[in-house]
Amino acid sequence: MRGSAVGKEGKGRAGRSEQRRGCAAERGQNASPAGGPAFRPPAHSRHDWIGPPDRLSNLRPVIFHVPQDESALERRLREARQDTQAWNQQFWAQQNASFQQEKEEFIYSRLKAKGLAVRDETGQKATLNAEEMADFYKDFLSKNFRKHMRYNRDWYKRNFTITFLMGQVALVRALRWLRWKKKNVGD
Amino acid sequence: LSGKLRQFQASPFVRRIRYVTQYNKDLSQRAKPKSDSVASPFRESQQLDQEKKVIHKIIPISPVHQPLSKTSNRNELREMKLAAEIGGSATPLRAESKEERQWKEMKLRLDDLPGILARLSKIKLTALVVCTASAGFAMAPVPFDLTCFLLASLGTGLASCAANSINQFFEVPFDSNMNRTKNRPLVRGQISPLLAVCFAASCGVPGIALLTLGVNPLTGALGAFNIFLYTCCYTPMKRMSIANTWVGAVVGAIPPVMGWTAATGSLDAGALLLGGILYSWQFPHFNALSWGLREDYSRGGYCMMSVTHPGLCRRVALRHCVALIGLSTVAPVLDITTWTFPIISLPINLYISYLGFRFYRDADRSSSRKLFFCSLWHLPMLLLVMFSCKKSLLEKEEKGDLHGGNHGRAMEIRLP
Numbered sequence: 001m002r003g004s005a006v007g008k009e010g011k012g013r014a015g016r017s018e019q020r021r022g023c024a025a026e027r028g029q030n031a032s033p034a035g036g037p038a039f040r041p042p043a044h045s046r047h048d049w050i051g052p053p054d055r056l057s058n059l060r061p062v063i064f065h066v067p068q069d070e071s072a073l074e075r076r077l078r079e080a081r082q083d084t085q086a087w088n089q090q091f092w093a094q095q096n097a098s099f100q101q102e103k104e105e106f107i108y109s110r111l112k113a114k115g116l117a118v119r120d121e122t123g124q125k126a127t128l129n130a131e132e133m134a135d136f137y138k139d140f141l142s143k144n145f146r147k148h149m150r151y152n153r154d155w156y157k158r159n160f161t162i163t164f165l166m167g168q169v170a171l172v173r174a175l176r177w178l179r180w181k182k183k184n185v186g187d
Numbered sequence: 188l189s190g191k192l193r194q195f196q197a198s199p200f201v202r203r204i205r206y207v208t209q210y211n212k213d214l215s216q217r218a219k220p221k222s223d224s225v226a227s228p229f230r231e232s233q234q235l236d237q238e239k240k241v242i243h244k245i246i247p248i249s250p251v252h253q254p255l256s257k258t259s260n261r262n263e264l265r266e267m268k269l270a271a272e273i274g275g276s277a278t279p280l281r282a283e284s285k286e287e288r289q290w291k292e293m294k295l296r297l298d299d300l301p302g303i304l305a306r307l308s309k310i311k312l313t314a315l316v317v318c319t320a321s322a323g324f325a326m327a328p329v330p331f332d333l334t335c336f337l338l339a340s341l342g343t344g345l346a347s348c349a350a351n352s353i354n355q356f357f358e359v360p361f362d363s364n365m366n367r368t369k370n371r372p373l374v375r376g377q378i379s380p381l382l383a384v385c386f387a388a389s390c391g392v393p394g395i396a397l398l399t400l401g402v403n404p405l406t407g408a409l410g411a412f413n414i415f416l417y418t419c420c421y422t423p424m425k426r427m428s429i430a431n432t433w434v435g436a437v438v439g440a441i442p443p444v445m446g447w448t449a450a451t452g453s454l455d456a457g458a459l460l461l462g463g464i465l466y467s468w469q470f471p472h473f474n475a476l477s478w479g480l481r482e483d484y485s486r487g488g489y490c491m492m493s494v495t496h497p498g499l500c501r502r503v504a505l506r507h508c509v510a511l512i513g514l515s516t517v518a519p520v521l522d523i524t525t526w527t528f529p530i531i532s533l534p535i536n537l538y539i540s541y542l543g544f545r546f547y548r549d550a551d552r553s554s555s556r557k558l559f560f561c562s563l564w565h566l567p568m569l570l571l572v573m574f575s576c577k578k579s580l581l582e583k584e585e586k587g588d589l590h591g592g593n594h595g596r597a598m599e600i601r602l603p
Binding site: 144 | 286289290291292293294357360363364374376379381423426481482484485486488489490494495550551552
């Protein structure tokens with residue numbers, strides 16, 4: 001899985017570039033326009049980093065921090081988050097792209113039916129008014145209903161799993177800290 | 188990297204370049220840079236150096252993978268970038284540094300937390316919900332009990348915070364894709380989902396406990412039911428069926444009922460009437476709002492009347508505007524207000540019905556906006572008029588409406 005490839009690399013220079021490439025690939029079509037380097041969090045940071053909304057999916061990509069002493073549970077959580085991020089990115093990028101494309105096709109076909117050119121004399125794109133667009137919106141929604149239902153169900157499942165894992169990780173960390181404290185106070 | 192960039196931006200190096208650009212842009216101007224930094228001869232010569240540098244290096248730069256180690260190279264690169272900016276050509280590198288600046292560390296800062304939680308709990312909406320609950324409390328035909336009022340308001344507010352937080356927790360990818368909601372805390376990663384759920388629990392549990400134990404069990408049950416209705420029925424239904432709007436209207440109608448039951452301890456006709464008024468109000472309010480969001484709803488997969496059944500959307504909005512007139516007339520019949528209420532409220536009810544009719548007929552953005560904005564002031568005004576026309580207890584006593592005169596007087600003594 002691309003996600004784990006991103007995570008497993010350490011903090012070495014080579015590892016960094018792997019992470020970079022992995023992240024750019026993960027962001028799919030949103031690799032920076034000229035194929036330049038993707039964002040690299042500073043080496044000293046011990047937190048995840050979240051970026052600006054992706055152009056296609058409008059979701060904000062996250063670069064996950066891999067601690068040196070990552071436990072199995074923490075790895076499960078990170079991989080779940082990476083997997084969900086990739087899955088979400090794929091769904092919404094495809095959804096938005098197909099929406100845009102179908103909208104363009106609809107406008108074009110309606111304008112043709114009315115006998116108008118796509119661009120008028122001034123070179124501006126002709127648009128349809130809200131009422132005409134409403135037919136398209138309704139159609140798009142009903143066409144994709146089953147897909148949305150499936151996505152909803154999966155999203156809720158993933159969201160609950162991730163949050164539950166976060167809770168487990170937090171609990172384990174809290175217990176570890178308490179044990180450490182008790183030990184130190186005892187000494 | 189972003190640390191270095193920040194350092195760079197703060198350094199005097201950048202400021203000098205700014206002086207230079209001013210100089211360059213108005214070639215006719217020979218004026219020296221502003222005297223807030225007295226130009227020493229040394230600096231002047233440096234500026235001239237940079238001028239030269241700038242002039243010679245205004246070329247579009249093809250993006251090349253830059254080695255991390257050479258900091259001076261980086262600085263030069265930044266300078267060239269800025270020079271290119273002067274030249275007016277936006278390079279991909281400039282876009283890249285801008286994008287880099289937009290990456291944020293997902294670290295929770297404690298001084299940001301109040302603001303984040305306020306947005307997570309939709310604090311403004313919560314405040315309005317508490318207001319409607321207070322209206323229900325105020326309209327109840329019992330003497331005013333301040334403690335009970337405060338407890339009920341606080342409990343309702345906490346319950347509303349919890350419900351709103353869970354709603355945002357469920358809707359992260361959808362909120363990201365809609366303009367109205369894309370700046371919410373979970374979307375921006377300012378708070379983790381775990382923390383959002385914990386916050387919701389730490390508001391909801393005390394809130395419902397407060398209502399159940401500090402006010403009465405009926406109000407607590409209504410509060411818990413409302414949270415359930417909003418998070419587990421309305422939120423998922425938004426993507427399944429247009430019936431979500433009716434469920435949402437019930438969610439909005441319950442707070443004033445809660446206020447009433449908090450005051451009286453029982454669910455009587457007055458409570459239902461107030462709930463009915465809020466229920467009817469939701470339709471012109473929401474249907475008008477959703478009219479302008481049809482594209483976002485369609486793309487995000489939301490099943491709203493405005494998208495799938497636009498005619499129904501407008502009919503229902505108009506229907507319920509008119510229903511408000513009817514409900515206002517029922518109020519004096521149930522002895523909640525005097526007969527002045529339907530008379531005084533008629534103008535505003537007629538006005539919103541008129542706007543509802545315009546929305547029904549014209550079905551365009553401007554009529555929907557007018558109706559929406561009218562609904563925002565219509566409700567507070569209606570509740571205010573209702574309160575001012577409330578049938579006073581004394582009046583009821585004189586007419587012998589209250590059960591047993593002694594009971595009435597005993598209640599009066601308890602007034603603060």
